[in-house]
Amino acid sequence: MKFTVIKRSVKSCARAGLLETAHGVIETPVFMPVGTLGTVKALTPDLVAAQEAQIILANTYHLFLRPGADLIAGAGGLHKFMHWPGPILTDSGGFQVFSLARLRRITPDGVEFQSHLDGGAKHFFTPELVIDIQSKLGSDIIMPLDVCSAPDAPKEKVAADLQLTLEWEKRARDYFSRTLRLRSVSAVRESSEAGMSAPQALFGIVQGGMFADLRQESAAALTGLDFPGYAIGGVSVGEPEAELYRIAEYTAGLLPETKPRYLMGVGLPENLLQCVPFGIDMFDAxxxxxxxxxxxxxxxxxxxxxxxxxxxxxxxxxxxxxxxxxxxxxxxxxxxxxxxxxxxxxxxxxxxxxxxxxxxxxxxxxxxxxxxxx
Ligand SMILES: [Zn+2]
Known part of the structure; x- marks a missing residue:
């Protein structure tokens, strides 16, 4: 994946760029429609493309539970399964584990949870498994497992969640790099058989709740790991709009100029107008x-x-x-x-x-x- 800033504003931190993925070039800033279950609800992929949406989102937690990552891999990957030829970003599922799943139990190794679907079967997400799932989906941009703090959590809890998130992101980054060669080889092999593709990019997710010093700590640690792009997570979780803007602006300013910045779960018209000048490149809602x-x-x-x-x-x-x-x-x-x-x-x-x-x-x-x- 390659990101090029083609114009920087002199009036704000806004920038226009090009994000090149294996499934197409995206003009940024960009709004990404959400297709949680592998479909943008109510539209055929042709209709999504007709609106000139450039990239869509799908969700790892939901697709892992139903229909399952192995089935999608067997179909030749998510692009082929859902008949969407353009770029896809998949969320790690961390947010859904914390917002939807029942009976979560966090351990240093990962998070055990009970599916929100019938039967309530138990599953265990580790940073490595979440990379493997997204590798099977074949999405262009993938996300590491993170711990999502409640919006009203006290600072000590948010700080502890952040420490664990940083450990998990480091593990995700290491695992992703270690297995990259292996996965490239299998992608090439499978591409001739099932139309499977293509290089993936793993973003880092900045957490730290509404606390500037924690955001700073998170951004510093993650930029040290040199991800190809950075997401701002833990926003749009019920905080007042002024807080969202404060954290988005502050956090965007901590991230490298040369990498795309993605504000997760934010995408109403007024949000785009407000946050693009902070230097945000990608939005979804x-x-x-x-x-x-x-x-x-x-x-x-x-x-x-x-x-x-x-x-x-x-x-x-x-x-x-x-x-x-x-x-x-x-x-x-x-x-x-x-x-x-x-x-x-x-x-x-x-x-x-x-x-x-x-x-x-x-x-x-x-x-x-x-x-x-x-
Ligand atoms: Zn209209």
Whole structure:
């Protein structure tokens, strides 16, 4: 993976770049739609590509539990299994173990947890296993196992979680490097058989909660390990927006200029506008697609609900100057009718709009960086 900053702002820390992966070149800053279970909900991969989304996310925890990493490897990797030819980033599953799984038990070696799915079978994630799972998935950018502190955890707990996270990230980095040659050889062998690919990049994840000194310690330790990219984790976990921005700006400033920076789980329009000037390059959020399934759509005036009575006989598009398929062809009145009748097409159209809206917004932001205006 290669990252090139092609323009640095003089007005802020914003930058425009190119992130080259085995499955395509990504123009940054970028918003990444989330396809937790190997599908961006409500859209075919063709429809995701039609919105010009450049990279999508999938989730290691969920795909490990169902349908299983070996099955996906048997299908030729996640790209082939889900028929998405572009870049994929997989989350380590750390966040889901702490937010979804039952009966977690953390040991120095890893985390034991009970699946949130039926049966509640017990599993044990180690830093090494999480690399192996993502290796089987074949995603382009992979994440190390981390410990996610509760947003209201006291500082001593967050500091202890950070120490363990740093140990796990070091183990993940060592294991990844040690097995890299082995995996490259098997990828080449399998590529001729099952279409499997390609080199992967392991990012580091900065943790440390809302504490600047812990963030500093985390960033210093991780940059010493020289990851090809850095994520800012432990945000968007219920903290006030002002705290999110404070930590995002502070942490971004601690990370190397030459590596991509990814703010995990953050991706509403106002977040992109606020955080790109901090020097963040990559964003993801489940909200744009989730909100669509709850009848909500982005507009320049903020989030709106299509169920609103004022749209009953409104034959204008969702957003006047939006070029998405939904806005080019359908009225608010029609989409509202579909939503009230619980027609699946309402969700499809609102999802198309919300993703396209963020893609377009990010494009405008990037153009302003390139023009020296941001
Ligand atoms: Zn639209």
């Amino acid at each position: 489940v909200l744009p697609t989730r909100l669509a399934r709850h009848n909500s759509f982005f507009s320049p005036g903020g989030l709106e609900s299509i169920l609103n009575a004022q749209y009953a006989a409104d034959f204008a598009p969702l957003v006047a100057d939006c070029d998405c398929y939904a806005c080019r062809n359908f009225s608010r009145a029609y989409i509202r009718h579909l939503a009230l009748a619980k027609e699946i097409l309402a969700i499809v159209l609102l999802t198309i709009h919300n993703i396209r809206y963020l893609v377009n917004l990010m494009r405008k932001i990037r153009a302003r960086i390139l023009a020296g205006e941001l």
